[in-house]
Amino acid sequence: MAKIENIHDSFFKKVFSDIANVRTFLEIALPAELRRQLDLSSLELDATSYVSEEYKASLSDVVVKCAARDKQKPVDVYLLFEHKSYPDKKIFIQLLRYMYLMWQQDSAEVKPLRAIIPLVFYHGKGNWKIPTQFAEQFEVGKELRRFLLNFEYLLFDANQWDWQAEASLPLKENVFLLSALLLMKGAYRKDLETIRQVVRLWNKMGLIEKKDQVNFLLIYIAETQDIPAKQLLKILEESELKGEDIMPTLAQRWKQEGIEEGIKKGIEQGIEQGIEKGIEKGFILDKQDVLIMLLLTRFGLEEEEKAVIRSIESVDKLNTALKMVLTAETGTEIIDYLNSESA
Structure with missing residues (x-):
């Protein structure tokens, strides 16, 4: 499997592949007058089967449809989600391409052209x-x-969004979506207070x-925030959570195996060199532990599959496997990648 190139796109698509998350999000993102015209209880994900091979690489992130409330003219309305982590001046051409493909399918099937409302979700650095x-x-x-x-x-600018405003009240019933939106809002700055709020x-x-x-949310935090594992553990403990039950930590590994092994070898080869090697070993063991834990949680693991993970000493390969947990359909996909010769 190819490496995940954009953690933000993968995270967004995973969160909004759940129709309950989409429905709650639309309750806070749509203008009131538009929301009143749509029956969000009828919301369903569109399979996007209209996309040709030529355009699969630039497929819109999410497409959903729901019924309009107009009883005299019953019609389905399609909402086209496009995620952006930077201001992209090509947004109009991209949206127009997606809508054209949908209308092209309608024309081929001799159907009325569908009503499409584009929605851009933005959470980048600049305005x-x-x-x-x-x-x-x-x-x-x-x-x-x-x-x-x-x-x-429609534009949902996460940078301008106030999660404590009255308009955001529906999110209080969906803490997973609220957490995801807060983490995307703070993804481009080291925002320890937001992480504390989320925890x-x-x-x-x-x-x-x-x-x-x-664990899914923790992976996103680890990939987007430059926060040492020990500091993340401290945040978990500040919230009276047992961090060790959620994620093995570098600190624990350094104490248990890394530094102990390093100091032992340091007696023979030099204290400084030994501790450095021990820390490096502890870092790899930590990555292996987290991957095993996540795969056990999502898919289950056989002992031989655990052994495959333990045999990997490439930090890059372990990092890629951790990212793959976000989108993999089965644990076998990840084990096959680890068994491959890919770097």
Whole structure:
């Protein structure tokens, strides 16, 4: 399997592949007047079978459909989600391509063209300054502009989102989605306070019992925040959580195996060199432990599969395997990757 190139895209798609998460998100993201016109209880994920081989690499992140509330003109409305972690001036062309492919399928099947509402989810470093109407891309006067193709996308800017505002109240019933949105909001800055808030939410709302979801969120934290494992463990302990039950830590490994082994060898080869080697060994053992724990939680593991993981001493390969846990359908995919000769 190819390496995961973008942790943010993978995280977003995994979170929004759950229709309950999509429904809760739309309750806070859609303008009130639009929300009143849609029956979100009828929401379902679209299979996106209309996408050709040519465009699979640039497939929109999520497509859902729901019924409009207009009883006189019953129709399905499609919502097209596009995730962005940086301001992308090509957004209009990308959205237009996706909508064209959907309409192309409608035309081929001799169906009325579907109603499509694009929604851009943004959580990057800079401000999103791109206009929301396509016609604004053209430097022409009003008289000419009215003849041009135009559409508008909805923008959810996580940087401007206030999770404690009254409009965000529906998220209180979905602490996993709330945690995911907060972590994406803070993904591009070292935001220890947000992580503390998220961990406190896990404890308060009972998510800590759902270790599969907690481990998934912890992987994202580890991949996007430059936080040492010991500091993350401290945050977990501050919230009265047993960090060792959630994730093996570097600190524990250094004490139990890494530094002990390093000091022992250091007596023979030099204290400084021995401790350095012990820490390196402890780092690898920690990666192996976390991978074993996550695979056990998600898929289960045979003893021989554990042995495969223990045989891997490449940090890069272990890191890639940890990322693959986000999107893998089976544990076998990850074990096969570890058994391969790929770096």
